[in-house]
Amino acid sequence: MQHSNQTQKTQRRGPMPIMMHLALMALSPDKVQDILQGLHNYHHHPYDRSQELTELPSIWSAGSVQLLHAKAQQNTASKRPVFIIPSFINGAEILDLTQERSFIRWLAAQGHDCYLLDWGDLTQDTATESLSALITKRLSPALAHIKATHDTAPALIGYCLGGNFAAALAALHSDDVAQLILLAAPWDFHHPDNKLRKLLISQSSMVKEKAQQGGALSTGYLQSLFIQTDLKQSAKKYANFGKHDPSSPIAKHFVATEDWVNGGQDIPAQLILECIERFYKQNASMNNNWQLADGTAIDIKSFTGRTLVFVPLNDHIVPHGTSSAITAHMQNATAMNVDSGHIGMLVGRNAQQICWQPILDFLNN
DSSP states (O other): OOOOSOOOOOOOOOSSSHHHHHHGGGGOGGGHHHHHHHHHHHHTOOOOHHHHSOOOOEEEEETTEEEEEEOOOTTSOOOOOEEEEOOSSSOGGGGGOSSSSOHHHHHHHTTOOEEEEEOOOGGGOTTOSOHHHHIIIIIHHHHHHHHHHHTSOOEEEEETHHHHHHHHHHHHTGGGOSEEEEESOOOOTTOTTOHHHHHHHHTHHHHHHHHHTTOEEOHHHHHHHHHTTSHHHHHHHHHHHHHSOTTSHHHHHHHHHHHHHHOOOOEEHHHHHHHIIIIIITOTTTTTOOBOTTSOBOOGGGOOSEEEEEEETTOSSSOHHHHHGGGGGSSSEEEEEESSOTTHHHHSTTHIIIIIHHHHHHHHO
16 A cells, blocks of 8 residues: 555544444445555644634633634625524534635625534533523524624524524514525424434433433444444545545545544534434324424514525435425525535535525525
């Protein structure tokens, strides 16, 4: 095996779980050398996000949750503020990945004050007893802070499970949300293409036991479930990476994305258990039966503002039928099919064309 010239050893955690990635080589015996080369190049790549990007300032916090602010560029006309909510499964960095692929900094450069929710370490937060608590004790106050700061209702953008939270906020605070944009947000959890459903339900007993013990689920465990939705793709991506020049921009982008995939915090088992019970078993969102702990209904039809729903066509985490389903449940929603995957839509080489620019056009229309 020919090793790359990049000899710097990093402290990378991934790919996680490493034994599963090594086992995947059995699915692609003709690509074993390329996969091993890719794993080697990843671990020895010099890229360090902290050396490239200045951290966005935190302007509000509650528990482990922070609002990170990307200030609108000064030489542009003032535009509507934007509140961006990622999933709590992985870090918020996917929306601020690299200098070249930072959606939030790009949007700020177009004149929008952008606020990115960073969930932080939820295992250290007192408001992790339920999804309801995250909405009422963390997201609702964050939304109120943004509105008070600008004296106007912001637009909401939600990515993956963050889209479910964004939709809930829009339903509960319809007068405080101007527009809603959902990026690969799961809504019909019982859609037959949703492979993650069977995987999670099969794990529900173990997750319940962990939750009863007050435990957490590791990043490696959660990533093992995502990998199983498309085993061959996980092997293929490292095989392809092994063929690239480690000093190329493509290699840097791959490393940055994989660092995000493998760099998430552990998640309280109670939150994952509620997701399994409420969504993957009961399909509460699709059945219009999602409620807060006090019984308040989360009725997304109550939001009458304009909504744009991005639906990736090649998404194995949130399949097309799972994310497109919300459109029919809203009064003023438009779906946009995107020829991309779950992550590529947001940070791939065509992200600005297929995702960022349409979002900007929607916000400014």
